[in-house]
Amino acid sequence: MKVLVIGKGGREHAIAHAAYRSPQVDQVYAAPGNVGMENIARCVAISDSDIAGLVAFAKKEAIDLTIVGPESSLSLGVVDAFTEAGLLAFGPTKDAAQVESSKDFAKKIMMKYQIPTAAYQTFRDYDCAYAYVMAQGAPIVIKEDGLKAGKGVTVAKTIEEAEEALKIAFEIPNNQVVIEECLVGFEFSLICFVNGTTVIPMEIAQDHKCAYDGDTGPNTGGMGVYSPVKRITPAIIEDTMNQVMRPMAEAMVEEGHSFTGFLYGGLMLTDDGVKTIEFNARFGDPEAEVILPRLKTDFISIIQAVMNHQEITLEWDDQVTLGVVMASTNYPASSTKGALIEGVENVDSMVYYMGAKRHNAQLVTDGGRVLIVVAKADTLAAAYEKAYEDVHKIHCKHLFYRNDIGKKDME
Incomplete structure (x- = not known):
């Protein structure tokens, strides 16, 4: 092929x-x-x-x-x-991809089909949005409606932060803003191979969205990730499949937007059970970089089976993969281009390129997120040690990374 x-x-x-x-x-x-x-x-x-x-x-x-x-x-x-x-x-x-390209589209379907998610309202007017925020209070989540490359979302801890996010959002003409209650719990990602009502789950991953250690700083496309996630038990996964992933795929068919591809569920395990933060219309990034290296079943055979509506059992490596993203200094506000990167050839772990290129035979930065170093080991702690040992072999004055990827699941 x-x-x-x-x-x-x-x-x-x-x-x-x-x-x-x-x-x-x-x-x-x-x-x-x-x-x-x-x-x-x-x-x-x-x-x-x-x-x-x-x-x-x-x-x-x-x-x-x-x-x-x-x-x-x-x-x-x-x-x-x-x-x-x-x-x-x-x-x-393009029609089915609205599940990601319009947050309002996805929320309407979730509400109609009783797929558990945060309470919300959608606004096109700053004054109405501000009044809603004042009535709800903080913390509260402000989401710009369109594609924002993992950005455009503010988890506002104060009214002042929410007000600032609304001002920025409504500076864009005809922008639509979804305002949601702030879900509290343990976040995880469940991605499925989907074709209509055929839904085959992959292994769980846990992404780290905030830019800095301790889940602080602005929201990003993801600063690090690991798989599997011991806190998300098989019972929780089955519950999520029955309440979220299969119902959403079936709802998309019912609404005339039949989905084929990688359906990404961004999820939160709360005290009231699993709730949906968002759906994406493609494989998560950086989730792909830790999930796919653990997949033992032939990737192409899975896609062929799903395209033909055939059930297939997936086999997974029991080892843990943990990835640390190395990003440009001011990411997500800005990116770096042309900064020299040295030492990648000394890394024993897998390195996936996110925003790097070759210039005059040298490796240089070319984006916001630049590299992800992915280690594989028998335990999460061992994968953590191995990943960071290799991260420290890579040198670039204009890159930063989080130091706590996977730490929450080691407690």
Whole structure:
């Protein structure tokens, strides 16, 4: 088989690596890919937003299966275009991708089908939104409605923080803002292979959204992650599948938005049970980088089975994977380009490239999140030690990282 992976980040690096390991696959292509993928895939200089270029390439190379990484490509309708061209692509249509591209869309479906989630209201007007915040009090969550690359969400601990978030949000013309109650508990991610009402769960991961140690600082796309998560028991997972993941997939079919691809559930284990923080229309990033290395079942065979509505049992490595993201100094407010990175060749763990490139034969920064170092070991504590030992081998004056990835689950 020939497989094309659309995207250029750490998630796509992990997906390309999983496809490369498949005995069915002769050649992996990545568009545009990144320098970390070059030993497992042929990178082609086509932007992940160049839908016509991607379709033309897939036709020319007779690609058997395309796997879409970024939410931005999905929301542009890349799967629709591939389907119209008679090409097989794993991912949701532009219509179904609204589950991520519009938080209001997702919340309306959750409320209609009684999928447990935070109470909320949606606003287009600053004054009405501010009045609602004043009536509800803090802490409270302010979410801008569209695609925000893991940002655009403020967990406001005070009314003043909420007011500032609303001011920023409503500076954007015609912006829509979802305001939610602040859920308290233990956050985790459950991602499923989905095709209509066929829903196959993966292993649990726990992402660390806040920029700094102790879950402080602004919300990010994720600063570190580990899998599995011992606090989330098999009983909790089954409960989540029955109350959240399967009902959402079925609701999407019922509402005429049938979903195919990776359905991501961002979840909170609260004192009142599991509640849904958000749905995403693609594999989580950085979750992909710790979940896929633990997958023993052939990745491509799973996608084929799901596309054909066949049940398949997934086998997993019992070892723990833990990933530490190395990000640009001012991330998420800004990113760094061109800062020299040294020492990656000395790392024993897996390194997935998120926002790095080669310039004059040297590795340099090229984005907000730059690298993720993923260690595998028999225990969470051992994976933690191994990951940070390798992080310390990488040197760049313009990178930072959290020091407490996985610590909460070691208590």
